[in-house]
Amino acid sequence: MNLNDYERDGIAVLEPRGKIMGGPDATILHEKLHECIEKGQKKVIIDLARVEWMNSTGLGILISGLTTLRNNGGELKLANVTDKIQSLLTITKLVTVFEAFDSVDEAVSSF
Amino acid sequence: MRKPTIINNSIRIPSSEEHLPDVDSFLEGILRGYGVEETIIADIAISVTELVINGIIHGNGSNPDKDVTVAISKKDANVEVVVQDQGDGFNPDEIENPIDAKNLLKEVGRGIFIVKSLMDSVAIDRTTRGTRITITKKVS
Numbered sequence: 001m002n003l004n005d006y007e008r009d010g011i012a013v014l015e016p017r018g019k020i021m022g023g024p025d026a027t028i029l030h031e032k033l034h035e036c037i038e039k040g041q042k043k044v045i046i047d048l049a050r051v052e053w054m055n056s057t058g059l060g061i062l063i064s065g066l067t068t069l070r071n072n073g074g075e076l077k078l079a080n081v082t083d084k085i086q087s088l089l090t091i092t093k094l095v096t097v098f099e100a101f102d103s104v105d106e107a108v109s110s111f
Numbered sequence: 112m113r114k115p116t117i118i119n120n121s122i123r124i125p126s127s128e129e130h131l132p133d134v135d136s137f138l139e140g141i142l143r144g145y146g147v148e149e150t151i152i153a154d155i156a157i158s159v160t161e162l163v164i165n166g167i168i169h170g171n172g173s174n175p176d177k178d179v180t181v182a183i184s185k186k187d188a189n190v191e192v193v194v195q196d197q198g199d200g201f202n203p204d205e206i207e208n209p210i211d212a213k214n215l216l217k218e219v220g221r222g223i224f225i226v227k228s229l230m231d232s233v234a235i236d237r238t239t240r241g242t243r244i245t246i247t248k249k250v251s
Contacts, residue, residue: 019135019156021131021132021135021156021157021160022128022131022160022164023128023129023130023131023132024128024129025132052153053153053156053157054157055157055160055161055164055222055225056161056219056220056221056222056225057160057164059221060218060219060221061218063216063217063218064218066216067216084150084153088157088225091224091225091228091229092209092210092221092224092225093210093215094215096215097215097216
């Protein structure tokens with residue numbers, strides 16, 4: 001997995017690519033999320049368009065980011081959730097926890 | 112650190128998550144060789160990485176001197192994958208239900224639940240030499 005990030009209208013957009021399965025690669029996303037929080041960034045979007053799949057490690061990273069942001073008065077939203085990841089979010093009922101949007105533009109507008 | 116060992120359709124790795132991509136590449140290569148659809152390859156890869164992480168952490172206690180072995184085979188229309196660790200074993204019945212409302216925001220504890228959801232069968236065999244988990248998925 002690798003990770004691009006940029007800012008849109010003051011909102012951090014993280015764009016992981018590849019597979020999020022655990023191990024050193026997965027810590028890149030975890031560390032970037034927490035770097036955003038440490039910098040005081042309270043609005044974060046994760047664009048999942050280029051994530052082939054993730055396992056429970058990836059879901060755990062998303063939850064960690066979400067709860068840490070919410071505890072700091074912020075919010076994490078998802079964009080471009082692929083069918084494979086949507087299916088995992090449904091199976092695990094995390095679909096009830098995350099706000100997800102069809103595009104980064106829609107996610108940005110929702111803040 | 113010891114390196115992964117590949118023998119025929121099995122791969123053995125020391126207990127470190129840094130070897131997960133090795134397991135995934137090996138597994139996906141074999142499944143493509145079997146002609147398995149990409150979406151099913153993803154389901155099997157998700158499941159196997161879950162089981163390997165469990166073997167590394169809960170089975171082997173992340174002891175790098177202990178290994179996790181993954182063996183892949185195809186029997187008729189089904190792919191079978193056996194994941195074996197060398198630890199004291201864990202009891203999946205002790206894992207809390209991850210879809211209970213009180214557990215939804217927990218960062219861990221979904222692995223076996225996801226495997227059971229994605230695979231057609233999951234058999235867990237706890238022995239004195241470690242835990243062996245056999246999963247099957249219909250692929251054609």
